[in-house]
Amino acid sequence: MTEDDRSGAGAAREPYSKRARDVPSGGLVTLLGSDQARTAVDLATGTPAAPKPADQLVDAACSMLRAGVHQYEAPAGNAELRSRIAGSFTTPADPDTEITVTVGGTEALFVALLSIIDPGDEVVIFDPYYDNFLGSLALAGAIPRFVPLRAPEWRFDPAELAAAFTPRTKAVLLNTPHNPTGRVLDREELDHLAALCEKWGALVISDEVYSAYTYDDHTHVSLADVPALAQRSIVVGSLSKSHALSGWRMGFLRAAPEHTRVLRQVHIAVTGGTAAPLQRAVVNSGVLEPGAWRPADELQKARDRVIEIFSGIGLKCCRPQGGCYVMADVRPVTNGDCHDFATALLDHAGVLVVPSTVLFAEPADGNAYVRIAFNKSETLIEEAARRIERARRTWPLATV
Structure with a gap:
């Protein structure tokens, strides 16, 4: 040359x-x-203007900053905070091996995708969708396979869902309660999804950031509460909506220990950890105690x-x-x-x-x-x- x-x-x-x-x-x-x-x-x-963040949360954050909590926390997250998050589920998790604190639900989602997706893998996603899903899938190199939710009840057709799975399907990406439609997936739908994931060897990434908000007689069912999905699911959670703390960037991942080991490696590579004073503020405020925040x-x-x-x-x-x-x-x-x-x-x-x-x-x-x-x-x-x-x-x- x-x-x-x-x-x-x-x-x-x-x-x-x-x-x-x-x-x-x-x-x-x-x-x-x-x-x-x-x-x-x-x-x-969806930036929360209601509910108002609890006063004790704000006070606790100020106290932690004044107390000199300014340095790194454990990469997986403050141990007490992981324990509180683990105990908040209907089916409790092991805080040491199944919970990772992340920089908001967005990092949690991206870490989950990077941990399991190779470029060219297919991911099943309901349509309409949370708009950030497509950006995360693109950065991971995934190919979305859309399954429509039909108005006015915004339900999926089981046959259309089954048809979306192929030998290249690596995961399903969903959120419940659903953004934008407000559907709460029920146990029958999750059991149907579990059977398809078992057949095709797929995992499910479940964005459950709105789990605190169900209305009338509807109840949120976490994928971690479905036995057939417990080992096949990665649950994404966040305090952004539930406690109106979107600017604190306080999210988490829940997954089986074998998944968590990989998730934590990717989390460390991406961010290294989450803000220490804010993690401790959440713990000290007591807002994650049962019944403290409704x-x-x-x-x-x-x-x-x-x-x-x-x-x-x-x-x-x-x-x-x-x-x-x-x-x-x-x-x-x-x-x-x-x-x-x-x-x-x-x-x-x-x-x-x-x-x-x-x-x-x-x-x-x-x-x-x-x-x-x-x-x-x-x-x-x-x-x-x-x-x-x-x-x-x-x-x-x-x-x-």
Whole structure:
């Protein structure tokens, strides 16, 4: 090779990795980034504005910082915190061999995928989905195999789920309660999933960050509570939603010991550990003690009020069984699609919701729906109601 050949060999080379190029562009982030969106009443993002973090948590964090807790914690997480998390499950876990504290649920999800996925492996995922799932799958090099959840109950067809499995299926990625639909997977559905995973030798990564929020007569069933899935599951948890601590980045993984050994190796390589003073603050605050924190009643009232507001202007709302989002059908009030409705709602009322096209593998499948977050304060929800009511005086919805 000549000197000229060497100097120009990389001139046309793509500077970024394929995995980075494959990460979706983040439609939700783009959608929420405008100046108009930033001044609106936010019923779009799931960042908790309710419930309010417990006062004792804030006090405990300040105490830990003042006490000089500023250095590394054990990579797997503070031992007392792991013990509290392990005891919070219906089926208790071993804190020493089955629990790992992570930098939020996002790191937990990514660690789980990196631990079991090789590029080209297939992962079964329900559609619609939590938008961060696709980015994590892309970075891991996984190929998603989508299984639709059918409105209005947002259930999967067992035959369609079975058809999604192939010899290349390495895992199933799900969340329950489900973002965005609010479905809580029941025991019959999980047993069906377990049979397929056993047949194909697949694991399940279960994002259960909304486990504290179920409503009416619905009960969250962790995959760790299903005997046939206990050894095949990796449970992702977080305090971000349950305790309104999204900025603390406090998540965890639960898995069988043989999985945990690998998860911890990857966790150490990715982050090295989680903030020591905040881990100890959670322990000392007592919020993880049985019965110490029961926020679901507050959010159920918020859910019902949000449904009342949007049903009142003609949308058909799917009542969620859990989580913090309502999926609302806009077709009764518009000749357009969800983007037209969301844009008009922002323009006329200054209220922000999410057009659901960004939550579906085929955007057209989400044309009929907007996603509305209700983990908001009563004050914020009532301000949204006032704005919408004022806008209705001059805004003929049917012409959107």
